[in-house]
Amino acid sequence: MHDVMVDPAHRIVRAGAGARWDDIDRATQAFGLATPGGTDSEVGIASLTLGGGNGWLMGLYGATCDNLMAIDVVTADADAVRASATENRDLFWAMRGGGGNFGVATAFEYRLHAVGPNVIGGMVTYPNSQARQVLEFFREFSASAPHALTVYALSNLRRAW
Numbered sequence: 729m730h731d732v733m734v735d736p737a738h739r740i741v742r743a744g745a746g747a748r749w750d751d752i753d754r755a756t757q758a759f760g761l762a763t764p765g766g767t768d769s770e771v772g773i774a775s776l777t778l779g780g781g782n783g784w785l786m787g788l789y790g791a792t793c794d795n796l797m798a799i800d801v802v803t804a805d806a807d808a809v810r811a812s813a814t815e816n817r818d819l820f821w822a823m824r825g826g827g828g829n830f831g832v833a834t835a836f837e838y839r840l841h842a843v844g845p846n847v848i849g850g851m852v853t854y855p856n857s858q859a860r861q862v863l864e865f866f867r868e869f870s871a872s873a874p875h876a877l878t879v880y881a882l883s884n885l886r887r888a889w
């Protein structure tokens with residue numbers, strides 16, 4: 729359930745539902761390829777994909793579920809089926825970013841993209857006292873940022889209710 733197989737010629741990666749994003753990243757980076765995963769490499773591929781999947785590459789290539797090509801599923805009737813844009817289309821549509829309760833996913837296939845060799849990322853932090861100023865800048869900056877740049881704003885402000 730943790731196996732990851734890369735087909736660099738067709739730019740496809742197939743992974744068991746028990747794999748994590750670091751398993752996929754490690755296997756695909758050897759070929760200069762990647763698929764949009766989450767922002768945390770220790771997250772399981774199944775929960776992220778079935779929930780949609782927002783990550784660092786989504787500005788360029790969309791969410792994780794946008795790059796999903798097929799899912800192996802065991803249905804409530806105990807049938808093992810493949811769901812894709814051409815096979816069991818309704819099931820594929822329902823599971824792709826829609827969560828669960830349609831069956832148990834056992835494997836996923838994703839479209840790969842050329843990435844790298846360098847990808848730059850980082851975090852910029854500011855004191856809470858500058859939150860308003862920083863978030864106003866973020867709003868303006870992110871509205872005009874290039875699609876290749878994925879940015880998030882996070883706050884550790886806590887209110888006592």
